[in-house]
Amino acid sequence: MKTSVEARKKESYKIFDQIAPTYDSLNHILSMGIDIRWRKKLARELPNKKNLIVLDLATGTGDVALHLAKEPKIKKITGLDLSKKMIEIGKEKVLKKNYENKVSLQIGDGMDLPIEDNSVDVVTLSFGIRNFSDPFKGLQEIYRVLKPGGRVLIMEFSIPKNKLVRESYFFYFRKLLPWIGNKVSGHKDAYTYLNQTVESFPYGKEFLSLMNQAKIGKLKAIPLTFGIATLYRGDKPL
Numbered sequence: 402m403k404t405s406v407e408a409r410k411k412e413s414y415k416i417f418d419q420i421a422p423t424y425d426s427l428n429h430i431l432s433m434g435i436d437i438r439w440r441k442k443l444a445r446e447l448p449n450k451k452n453l454i455v456l457d458l459a460t461g462t463g464d465v466a467l468h469l470a471k472e473p474k475i476k477k478i479t480g481l482d483l484s485k486k487m488i489e490i491g492k493e494k495v496l497k498k499n500y501e502n503k504v505s506l507q508i509g510d511g512m513d514l515p516i517e518d519n520s521v522d523v524v525t526l527s528f529g530i531r532n533f534s535d536p537f538k539g540l541q542e543i544y545r546v547l548k549p550g551g552r553v554l555i556m557e558f559s560i561p562k563n564k565l566v567r568e569s570y571f572f573y574f575r576k577l578l579p580w581i582g583n584k585v586s587g588h589k590d591a592y593t594y595l596n597q598t599v600e601s602f603p604y605g606k607e608f609l610s611l612m613n614q615a616k617i618g619k620l621k622a623i624p625l626t627f628g629i630a631t632l633y634r635g636d637k638p639l
């Protein structure tokens with residue numbers, strides 16, 4: 402099971418190409434709107450500086466980039482994703498919300514960034530790194546493009562500590578979510594795969610250790626909604 406999940410990660414963007422048309426609406430339904438609260442939390446962890454240059458990796462349809470665009474302290478946001486279809490939908494949203502001067506979405510690989518060294522103030526990555534075939538390579542690339550003192554904010558699913566919450570979470574993630582997701586998206590198993598990537602991905606201290614190995618410092622893990630997701634924060638040392 403694990404091997405096939407790992408093998409599929411190499412081309413996970415193809416799955417996102419297929420589910421792109423229903424991605425946004427399913428995201429809001431399946432997260433019951435909690436995703437909006439989580440994006441607000443992420444925005445609160447931005448550094449207190451002006452004219453921030455932000456890179457949003459695995460931007461998908463650009464929801465994080467568009468949420469951050471409201472922040473006056475951000476000058477420019479570039480969103481990168483490997484899925485052409487997700488980017489196409491994201492670009493339409495950028496135009497509709499009149500953010501084309503502040504937000505630019507492009508096709509790009511989070512493990513091989515078309516970005517100069519030491520050029521970005523903040524990297525954000527929401528619910529994307531578990532889809533990278535080599536998450537450590539992604540973290541090394543984040544370290545490379547961040548300016549010294551720059552910040553990385555990564556949101557990802559995690560497993561809740563509380564037994565009762567964990568049991569309900571497993572029921573939801575293993576049974577209900579894949580069933581609704583596959584049915585509405587019309588994909589045979591995209592949402593089953595998404596759930597498998599969650600359960601096989603390092604979280605908490607294990608993920609912080611991976612960030613530490615990528616030389617990212619001042620590490621902090623902020624649990625979101627009983628720990629069903631975690632916001633990881635770190636800075637590139639000066």
Ligand SMILES: C[S@@+](CC[C@H](N)C(=O)[O-])C[C@H]1O[C@@H](n2cnc3c(N)ncnc32)[C@H](O)[C@@H]1O
Pocket residue numbers: 413414417428458459460461462463464465481482483484487509510511512526527528529532533534
């Ligand atoms: C679950 S979606 C998250 C989208 C968005 N960040 C959000 O919070 O809604 C994961 C995204 O990761 C993208 N992805 C997977 N591997 C990637 C890679 N190596 N580089 C860039 N994007 C990648 C997929 O195409 C997909 O759009």
